[in-house]
Amino acid sequence: xxLPESILRPVKLIRGGMHLDHQKNTAECESVIMPxxxxxxxxxxxxIGAPANPIVKxxxxxxxxxxxxxxxxxxxxxxxxxxxxxxxxxxxLTIGNGTLQKYIIIESDGKMTPDPDLxxxxxxxxxxxxxxxxxxxxxxxxxxxxxxxxxxxxxxxTKIDTxxxxxxxxxxxxxxxxxxxxxxxxxxxEGVYLIKEKLSLERVVICVESNKPKAIEKLxxxxxxxxxxxxxxxxxxxxxxxxxxxxxxxxxxATGRKLPxxxxxxxxxxxxxxxxxxxxxxxxxxxxxxLVAKRITVDGTAVTEPKNLIVPIGTPIKEVLSFMNIDLxxxxxxxxxxxxxxxxxxxxxxxxEKRNNxxxxxxxxxxxxxxxxxxxxxxxxxxxxxxxxxxxxxxxRTNNKESLNSLNVNxxxxxxxxxxxxxxxxxxxxxxxxxxxxxxxxx
Amino acid sequence: xSKLLKVTSSPHIRHEDSTRGIMSDVIIALLPAAVYGCILxxxxxxxxxITTVATAVAAEALWNLALHKKxxxxxLSAVLTGLLLGMNLSSQTPLWIAAxxxxxxxxxxxxxxxxxxxxxxxxxxxxxIVLLVSFAGQMSNYVSPIDAVTSxxxxxxxxxxxxxxxxxxxxxxAIGETSSFLLIIGGLYLMxxxxxxxxxxxxxxxxxxxCSLIANPxxxxxxxxxxxxxxxxxFMATDYVTTxxxxxxxxxxxxxxxLITFVIRQFGSLPEGVSYAILLMNILTPHIxxxxxxxxxxxxxVAQE
Numbered sequence: 001x002x003l004p005e006s007i008l009r010p011v012k013l014i015r016g017g018m019h020l021d022h023q024k025n026t027a028e029c030e031s032v033i034m035p036x037x038x039x040x041x042x043x044x045x046x047x048i049g050a051p052a053n054p055i056v057k058x059x060x061x062x063x064x065x066x067x068x069x070x071x072x073x074x075x076x077x078x079x080x081x082x083x084x085x086x087x088x089x090x091x092x093l094t095i096g097n098g099t100l101q102k103y104i105i106i107e108s109d110g111k112m113t114p115d116p117d118l119x120x121x122x123x124x125x126x127x128x129x130x131x132x133x134x135x136x137x138x139x140x141x142x143x144x145x146x147x148x149x150x151x152x153x154x155x156x157x158t159k160i161d162t163x164x165x166x167x168x169x170x171x172x173x174x175x176x177x178x179x180x181x182x183x184x185x186x187x188x189x190e191g192v193y194l195i196k197e198k199l200s201l202e203r204v205v206i207c208v209e210s211n212k213p214k215a216i217e218k219l220x221x222x223x224x225x226x227x228x229x230x231x232x233x234x235x236x237x238x239x240x241x242x243x244x245x246x247x248x249x250x251x252x253x254a255t256g257r258k259l260p261x262x263x264x265x266x267x268x269x270x271x272x273x274x275x276x277x278x279x280x281x282x283x284x285x286x287x288x289x290x291l292v293a294k295r296i297t298v299d300g301t302a303v304t305e306p307k308n309l310i311v312p313i314g315t316p317i318k319e320v321l322s323f324m325n326i327d328l329x330x331x332x333x334x335x336x337x338x339x340x341x342x343x344x345x346x347x348x349x350x351x352x353e354k355r356n357n358x359x360x361x362x363x364x365x366x367x368x369x370x371x372x373x374x375x376x377x378x379x380x381x382x383x384x385x386x387x388x389x390x391x392x393x394x395x396x397r398t399n400n401k402e403s404l405n406s407l408n409v410n411x412x413x414x415x416x417x418x419x420x421x422x423x424x425x426x427x428x429x430x431x432x433x434x435x436x437x438x439x440x441x442x443x
Numbered sequence: 444x445s446k447l448l449k450v451t452s453s454p455h456i457r458h459e460d461s462t463r464g465i466m467s468d469v470i471i472a473l474l475p476a477a478v479y480g481c482i483l484x485x486x487x488x489x490x491x492x493i494t495t496v497a498t499a500v501a502a503e504a505l506w507n508l509a510l511h512k513k514x515x516x517x518x519l520s521a522v523l524t525g526l527l528l529g530m531n532l533s534s535q536t537p538l539w540i541a542a543x544x545x546x547x548x549x550x551x552x553x554x555x556x557x558x559x560x561x562x563x564x565x566x567x568x569x570x571x572i573v574l575l576v577s578f579a580g581q582m583s584n585y586v587s588p589i590d591a592v593t594s595x596x597x598x599x600x601x602x603x604x605x606x607x608x609x610x611x612x613x614x615x616x617a618i619g620e621t622s623s624f625l626l627i628i629g630g631l632y633l634m635x636x637x638x639x640x641x642x643x644x645x646x647x648x649x650x651x652x653x654c655s656l657i658a659n660p661x662x663x664x665x666x667x668x669x670x671x672x673x674x675x676x677x678f679m680a681t682d683y684v685t686t687x688x689x690x691x692x693x694x695x696x697x698x699x700x701x702l703i704t705f706v707i708r709q710f711g712s713l714p715e716g717v718s719y720a721i722l723l724m725n726i727l728t729p730h731i732x733x734x735x736x737x738x739x740x741x742x743x744x745v746a747q748e
Contacts, residue, residue, distance in 0.1 A: 014740065020456075098450075172456070248740065258741040332449045339456040346450055362455060371462040371518050372560035377688035385740045388688070411739040416454030423460045424560075430452040 007216070008205065008236040011256035014249050016384040017241045018417055020340070022211055023172040026297050031179055031308040034323055036083050036112050040314030041103045042068060043096060046353040047139040048146045049075030054104055060087040063115035065289050068104050071134065077147045077354075078137045081115075082292040082312035083108035095316075095349045103351075106314070118288035127153070129198045129281075136284035137291045137354070142166055142177075142245065142274035143337055145355035148281065151273070152199070154266040163195060164254045164265075165206040167215065167275040168238055168245030171338025176295040176357040179308050180276045181208075181215045184283075188275055189222045191282035192233065199271070203232040205254040206275075211240040242340060243415040247272050249384055261411045276357075291354055298324055300360035302331035311352045317359060318348040326361055335360040340416040370425040379418035379428050385411045389418040389428040392435050401442065409435045462559075466519035468638045470526060472629035473678060477530055479625050480618035484534035484586065488618045492529040494538045498545035499525030506554045520559050524548050527567035527678060530619020531671065531718075532574075535584040544570040564725040565682045568675070568718050575718075585615040609668040616670070623668040630677035639681040642693040643700075647676040650701020658709055666708065675717035676700070685725040692728075692735040699724045 045051035052069030062068060062081040069079040085108040092100045121132045134149035154160055169177045181188060196204050208216050219235050238244045238253055248259045250272060257268040265272050280291055292313055299306035303326055311320060317334060328348065335342035336356050352359070379389040388407060395403035409432060418428035481488045503521040507514050515521075528544050548570035556562045575582050604614050612622030620626075633639045648667060655666040666672070680686060680700050687696050700720045707716025 252740075260741040261739070328446050333451065333455065334448055335455055340454045342453060342455065344450045344453075344455070345448065347448060348446065360455075368457060368461065369463070369517070371515070372558060374462055374465070374520075374560050374683045375688060376465065376683045380688055386737050387739055388736065390688075408739045408742065411741070414453070420454050420456065421458050421460070423458075423465050424462050425457065427452060429454060433452070 006234070007220070008234050010236060010238055010253040012252055013239070014252050014384050015386065016382050016417065017243060017249070018382050018421065019240070020172050020242045020420075022240065023299070024175050024178070024211065025173070026175045026299055026306045026308050027178060027212075029175070029179075029306065029308045031183060031295050031310050033310045034312070034315070034320065036108045036110050036312060037315045037319040038108060039088070039316075040081075040083050040106050040108065040312055041093065041095065041316065041351045042079055042082065042106065042314035043351065043353055044069045044072075044079060044102045044104065046079065046145060046313075046355060047077045048144065049073060049077070049150075051102060052076060052079045054090045054102065056087045056090070056104060058087055058089055061085075062087060062106060063113050065115040065118050065292055067290075068106075071147075075147055075150055077134070077139050077149075078290075079104070079313075080137055080290045080292050081106055082314050084111050084113040085109040095347065095351065096345070097343065097350075098346045103314075114289065118290075120288050121285045123194065123198060123285055126198045126200075129195065132285050133281055135290065136281060138277060138281055138284070139291075139354050140274060141276045141280065141294070141355060141357065143341065143355055143357060144247075145353075148273070148277055151266075151271055152195075154271075158266045159269055160199065160266055160271055161202040161269045162255055162271070163192070163199070163201050163204045164250055164270055164272045165192060165204060165275055165278060166245055166247075166250055166272055167206060167208045167212075167219070168250060169212070170209060170240070170242045170245040171340055171342075171358075173299045173306075173360055174297045174338050174358045176297050176308060177275050178212055178215055179295060180279055181212075181218055184279050185218055185221070187279035187282045187286075188219075190286075191278035192222060193227050194282060194285070195271075195273070195278065196233065201271075203234065205234050205236050207236045207238050207245075207250055207254055209238050209240045209244055243384060243413075243417070246384065246413055246415055248413065261408075294352060294354060294356060296320070296352060296356060297358040298326070298361075299358065300331075300335070301363040302326070302328075302361040313352055313354055315352045316348070317345065317350050317352065320352065320359060321348060321361070328361070330363050331361045332364045333362040335362060340420070341414065368425045373424050373426055376423060378421040378423065382417040382421045384415060384417065385413065387412055387432075389432055390426070393426060393428060393431045396431060396435050396438065404435060404439065407435075409439060412436065462518045462520075465638055466523050468633060468636050469678070470519065470523055472632045472638075473523075473526055473530065473619065475628060476619045476622055476625040476674070477526065479612060479622050480530065480534075483612065483621065484618055488534040490538060491532055491534055491536055491541050491618060492526065494541045495529035495532070495545045496522055496525035498542040499528070499549050502546050502549040503554065506550060512558075515559060518559060521549060524553070524566045527619075528570055530674060531567060531571045531617050533582065533585045533616075534618055535581075535586055536574075537581055540574060540578050540581055544574045547573050560684055562684060563728070564722055565679050565685045568679050568721055572718050572722060585617075604665070604669070606664045606668070609664055614669070617674075620671045620674040623673045626673040626677055630673075633677075633681075639677075640690070640693065642690060643680050643686060643697040644676045646694050646697025647680055647700045647704075648672060650698050651704055654701065654705035654709075658705070666705075670708075670715050671717040672704065675704075675721055679718075680721050680724075685728060687728050687731045687735065689732060689735040689737065691737075692731040695731050695735070696724050696728065699727070 050072035130152040138148040548566035552566040703720035
C-alpha cells in the first residue's frame with residue numbers, strides 16, 4: 001500500500017530501542033463480548049494516586065454504570081459497577097499483586113441492566129471536559145493508569161499546543177488499541193475533535209506504528225475530516241521499534257521535544273492520550289456510560305486460539321480463561337499487559353482492571369544460563385534513555401553510592417530493553433528498580 | 444486453591460543471544476585463519492593450538508573445582524582464550540611454553556581477577572607478552588612457510604615481500620596472524636552478526652596506516668598486513684571486557700592503540716608493538732569509559748533551567 005504524502009514522518013527518533021517479534025496474532029480478531037460473570041470484584045485502586053472511597057454497602061442494588069466508589073482525592077478516579085446485581089461485600093483481599101487491597105464484590109443478576117439514571121454529558125468548555133473524564137472514571141488506558149482528568153486540567157500558566165494520540169501499541173501480542181481504531185473509529189474521530197476544540201489546541205498528532213497499515217489507512221480519514229479546515233490534525237507513522245509508544249519517546253517522535261525526568265508532558269506543551277482513552281471519553285459524553293468494560297487481548301505462548309474480548313471490569317481472570325477454554329496445565333505465568341512491561345499475577349483469581357489491555361498466558365520457558373557480565377555494552381546501546389544498566393549493577397553490588405548517584409538511575413522507565421538484550425541474562429531491569437529503591441532509601 | 448503461578452520481574456521475554464553464543468561466533472570467525480595457519484605451518488601448528496586450547500580449558504575447570512566455584516567452561520571463553528593465544532604463537536614454540544602461556548592467561552590474568560568479565564587486560568594477549576618476556580629466544584623463532592627455514596616476522600625487515608604475499612599470509616609469523624585476508628573475513632562476519640562494532644578495528648588499523656604513510660610510505664603494506672595488527676585490531680582490541688563500552692571511548696581506544704603500535708615499531712627496539720599497545724590501552728579503559736559516558740535523554744534541559 002502506498003501511503004499518501006500527507007502522513008508525517010517522526011520529527012526526531014530516539015536512539016536505542018529494538019525490534020521485537022510483533023506477535024500481533026489477534027490483529028484481525030473482532031472483539032467478542034464476554035457474558036456477565038457470576039461475581040465481579042471491583043478494585044478501588046485501579047489508577048495512580050489515592051484509592052477510591054466506597055459509597056455502597058452490603059445488600060445495595062446496583063446497575064451497570066452505577067457509581068460505587070468516589071475519587072479519593074484530586075489524583076484519583078471513581079469506580080463504577082460493571083454488572084447489574086447486588087453488592088455482596090466490601091472488603092480487603094490479596095488477589096491482585098499479593099498486597100492487601102479493597103474490593104467491592106458484586107453478584108451479577110446476569111441481566112446487565114444499565115443504570116437508568118445515566119444520561120449524556122454536556123460539554124460546554126474545557127473544565128467540563130476534565131469533569132467528564134473524571135465522572136467517566138477514565139484513567140490512562142495504555143497501561144499507566146494515570147487519571148485522565150488530571151491530564152486534562154493543566155495549570156493556567158502552562159501553554160499546551162499539541163495533543164499526541166498514542167496508537168503506537170509497541171508491545172508484542174497486544175492489539176486492543178488497534179481494534180479500537182478499527183471497530184470504534186467514529187468514537188476516536190469524534191473524541192479527537194472534541195478534545196482539540198475544547199482545549200483549543202493548535203494541532204493533533206496521531207501516532208501509529210508502521211506495522212499497522214490498515215489502522216493507518218483508516219485513521220487517514222480523521223486528517224481529512226471536514227472540521228479540519230486548517231489541516232492541523234495529522235497522522236504520523238512511527239517505526240515499529242520498541243518502546244516507541246513510551247510517553248517520552250512518543251513526544252520526542254511527534255514534536256522533537258525532550259521531556260526531562262520528573263516533568264509532565266504539559267511542561268513541554270503536550271498532552272499524550274491513548275487512543276482507547278479518547279474513544280472511551282467520547283462514548284461517555286455521548287451515552288453517559290462510564291468505563292465499565294475493557295477490550296483485552298487474550299494471547300500468549302500457551303494460548304492456541306487467541307481472541308480480543310470485551311470484559312466487564314472486575315472479572316476474575318479464571319472466568320476469562322474458562323470462557324476461552326484455556327487450560328493452565330502447560331502455563332506457568334499469567335501476565336497483565338505485554339511481555340516487556342506487563343505485570344505477572346500471583347493467581348488466576350486476579351481481576352481485570354481498567355488499565356489492563358492484555359492477558360498473556362505464558363508457557364514454561366527453557367531456563368537460560370546466566371553468566372557474569374561480559375561488558376558487551378548492549379544494554380547501554382539499546383537503552384532509550386541513554387543509561388548504563390551494567391554499570392548500575394556494578395555500583396549496586398559494590399555498594400558504591402557515589403557511582404550509583406552519578407548514573408541517573410531515575411531516568412529509567414523500566415521498558416525492559418536492557419534485560420531483553422543481555423547475552424549474559426543479567427536481570428538488569430530488576431537491577432534498575434532495586435537501584436531506584438536504594439536511592440530513595442538513602443534520601 | 445488454584446494453580447500456583449510464577450511471578451517474575453519484567454521483561455518476560457529475552458533475546459536468544461547468549462554469552463556462549465557470542466564466544467562461539469568469535470571462535471567461528473577465527474577458524475579460517477587458524478585452519479589456514481595449520482595448513483601453512485603443518486603439524487607443529489596443530490599441536491600448539493591443541494595444547495593452548497586444552498590447557499586453557501583444563502586450567503579453568505581445575506580452578507573452579509579447587510575453589511568450589513560454579514563450573515564456567517561451558518561459556519566457551521576459555522576455549523576462545525586458548526585459541527587466541529595459540530594463534531599468537533609461532534608454530535615452533537615448545538609445547539610446554541605454550542601450556543604455560545595458557546595457564547598464565549586463565550589463572551593469573553583472568554581467574555585471579557575474578558573470572559570472566561572482571562579481568563582488566565586481555566588474557567591471551569597478556570600471556571603472550573609474559574611468554575615473550577620470559578622466553579625471548581624460543582618465542583621469536585618463526586618459520587617461513589615457503590622454504591621452511593627459520594625466519595623472522597616480516598616486520599624484522601630482512602626479507603622483501605610482495606603485497607599479495609603479505610595479504611594472503613605467505614610469510615613467516617605467528618600461526619594465526621599471517622593471513623590478513625582471512626582475518627578480515629572473520630572480522631566482517633563478527634560485524635555482520637553484530638558481535639563487534641567496526642569502530643575499534645577501523646580506528647586502530649587506520650591510525651597505523653596513516654602514521655606509516657607519513658613516516659615511511661614505502662612500507663605501508665608491510666606495517667598494515669605484515670605483523671599482528673589484523674589479529675590484534677580485529678580480535679584482541681575488540682574484547683568486550685577490556686575495552687571501552689562507549690562509542691567515543693572505542694574511538695579513543697582504537698586511535699590510542701594505533702599510535703602506540705606505531706611508536707613502538709618506529710622508535711622502539713622491538714619489531715612488533717600491537718600487544719603492548721593493546722595492553723597499555725586496556726589499563727586506560729576504565730578511565731576512558733568514565734570520561735566518555737553520555738548524559739541521559741532530556742538531561743541538558745534540566746541543567747539549563
